Amino acid sequence: MLEVALRHRFSGFALDAAFDSPGVGVTALFGPSGCGKSTILAAVAGLLRPEAGRVVLGGEMLLDTARGVAVAPERRRCGVVFQDARLFPHLTVENNLRYGLRRAPRGAAGPGFGEVVELLGLGALLGRRPLGLSGGERQRVALGRALLARPRLLLMDEPLAALDAARRGEVLPFLARLRDAAGLPILYVTHALDEVDALADRLVLLEAGRVLAAGPLEALAARADLPALARRRDAGALIACTVVEQDGVRGLTRLGFEGGELVVAQRPGLSVGARLRLRLRARDVAVALEAPRSLSMHNILGARLEAIVPAGEAEVMLRLRIGPTAVLARVTRDSVGRLGLAPGMAVFALVKSIAFDHAGAA
Amino acid sequence: MVLSPEEWEAVRLSLAVAGRSVLVSLLPAVLVAWVLARGHFPGRMLLDALVHLPLVVPPVVVGWGLLMLFGVRGPIGGPLNDWFGVRLVFTTEGAALATAVMSFPLIVRSVRLGLEGLDPGLEAAARTLGAGPADRFLTVTLPLMSPGILAGAVTAFAAGLGEFGAVITFASNIPGETQTLPLAIYSATQSPGGEAMAARLALVSFSLALAGLLLAELLGRRLGRWLGRP
Incomplete structure (x- = not known):
């Protein structure tokens, strides 16, 4: 169970959003660019300190500005997959994958190295450097690296947005496999409806820093009164x-x-x-x-x-x-x-x- | 081309002084570069200006400042001499100190440039993977800024071979002690019949500087490849 409630102001933009995400499965944060979805993700990861807010994961307080609690990102155990992969250029694919694994707490449950390599088809890439990889390959390594850190929550910030259509099609099935294998709650930020359809169980619909609607995906998709969804050509x-x-x-x-x-x-x-x-x-x-x-x-x-x-x-x-x-x-x-x-x-x-x-x- | 023993001595001394100066200034320079690139505190601009002073102040003035501070009657040099028996003026160590102060901004600039070109997103990624501050500095930041450190160190070394004004003012011109290449060249031009010696040493000086810069470029490329750059 993940509870998120955040308030934050930038110049010309105010975020005031709250939502819950029950247990295992993918919750998609969906909305146009600039609606605040990536800001929410950064705040959950701890990489951004909001002006006010609470983040509770599985009963543990990660952030509570009212009580002055803010757990450091390195101790939150929230794996993050960034849009730009952010692989360490000086390390091989294998050492990138092991970076989080080496720092995971003893006894933390999760799939093993070989299992993740198998799941994401990374076997042939292990000895290579990130620079020589295609965008799709890089993103698959980033997925594996985040999963191997044995997180309690996976955060994905538009992981396919930087890829062209062919590469998206290549990575999407791996994302679905990872979702099924990870057995973790996943927050998935996107502005692409096909990714929502393919991956999400629940949807948090955002617009201009506010939550328009939240709930099971099928229930929201059948509503005609949500312009953010209904106005789209692919609604x-x-x-x-x-x-x-x-x-x-x-x-x-x-x-x-x-x-x-x-x-x-x-x-x-x-x-x-x-x-x-x-x-x-x-x-x-x-x-x-x-x-x-x-x-x-x-x-x-x-x-x-x-x-x-x-x-x-x-x-x-x-x-x-x-x-x-x-x-x-x-x-x-x-x-x-x-x-x-x-x-x-x-x-x-x-x-x-x-x-x-x-x-x-x- | 054959060098006389005195000439070899000047070459050896120059290498020793430049090497020591880099050793002395490297760590503080990395720290200062870090603070200047990442820190937000009042007085940052002042620190920035102070660090860069040796680039614009006449070297003789730097030497004079060092003489005031580190002379045997100076506020730092006095206690060093009285309590530890360490004398810097007119010694090889003093020449190295003067050279270090002069080349300090070169290292700071190079390291800082490397730091500012580093994607902070990589450090954020390391954080989310469980790496604490020291851990991510050693495993992500330091390796990625190493080309900047290396370039700074080699440039400072090459420049340090030729430091003149600050060395002669603070450490004087003592053969075998503080008479480095440029000082030896200067002395040769001042003595009758020293033209040939001056020419030989000038050629050596030129070659060393060129070799240093080429080495920096080569190592930088190697390191860049190791870091996974094109």
Whole structure:
């Protein structure tokens, strides 16, 4: 359990944020640049002393300005992965990895050196110097180094932001593996929604130094009233699914979720019963009053229109319920008028089978 | 080119004086550079100016100042002489002290430049990995600033071979004791028929300085590669 409450002022910027993060799993601090998320991370790590605040980790007070408590960063045991890796240039990859391990308290639990090298695929890099590594490799070494310091909490400050798309794709699966292997609470700062989808269990939504909303990711993703999320082009509900059938002949995968089923273009490599999380982007969901026929779309789902929320000048966000599952649809204001849409109406949600982003194993 | 025994003596003395001066001033110079680069305290600018004084004050004035402080009647030289029997004026040690004061700012500047170019993020990373202050200084800061220290030391050594004004004022011009290369050259030019000796010693002086600078460059590159720089 991590409790954070901070107040801090910079020139032209005030941070006043509080949130809790229960136990193991990834809590994403999400928001635009300059919203204060990296400042929060630095304060939790102890690298920044806020004007006022409290940080409690697993019952131990790391910071309490009211009582004058401020544990030094080197004794907080919070592993940090920085955006720029910050590997020690004069040490080999192996000695970088061992730097934290050598200084970890005796008896501190955590994966061993060989295990981490295996997990992050670092075996071939051990004798090399950081300068010769690619950005993705550097970030993987930084992950290993932080994990090997046997921390009680992992802090990740936009670890993929400095990488190009290809490198991000290379490192992201390692991050997911590390999350599953570490068994630690992780605070993950990012402004990339796909990283949130792939990794996060909980979301703390930040804007201009304040917490807009906090909670389980799926619950927040289904809310149409959070402009920071809903205004984005890639906004949409996150749906927890289970693989029901793999139809190799037709090239389709059938997924079950609470309240219905989705047919998507086949995702090889998933066995029946596997669980995954899909982001159903609001702009990929259309709405009809009658079930259309002779349509290329596979997914025609009966739904109830719950709410209509303005989203920009000409568009609105519709919140639909399919059984207990919430889905968002982005349509033009004109469509609302044309169809006479009103909350409470029964509608059909239409979804193309190729509309899904794979958000990672849930 | 063959040097006479007296000429060899001047070369040997120059090397000894410059070497000792670097030994004496290196540690304080690193400390002062550290304080100037990282410290925030009132009087920092004043300390900065004081450290750099030998670069702008006439060397003779530095020598005179040392004479006032470290002379056998001086506030520091007096007790040193009375209590420990240590006399600095007119000795090789005195020549080394005068040279050390003159080259001190060279080392400070070089070390400080190295320190300021060091990414403080690396030290922050070491902190989060559990390294306390002394630990991270020894394992991160010091190795990364070592090129600056090395460059400063070699430059100071090369410059120290040729220190004239402060040495002659404080330690005088005693063959075999304080007569270093530049003093020997000066004496040679002042004595009739000394032109050949002056030329030989000038050539030696020139060669040593050049070798020193080349060595500094070479070692700096080696060290840079060891530190993982391109």
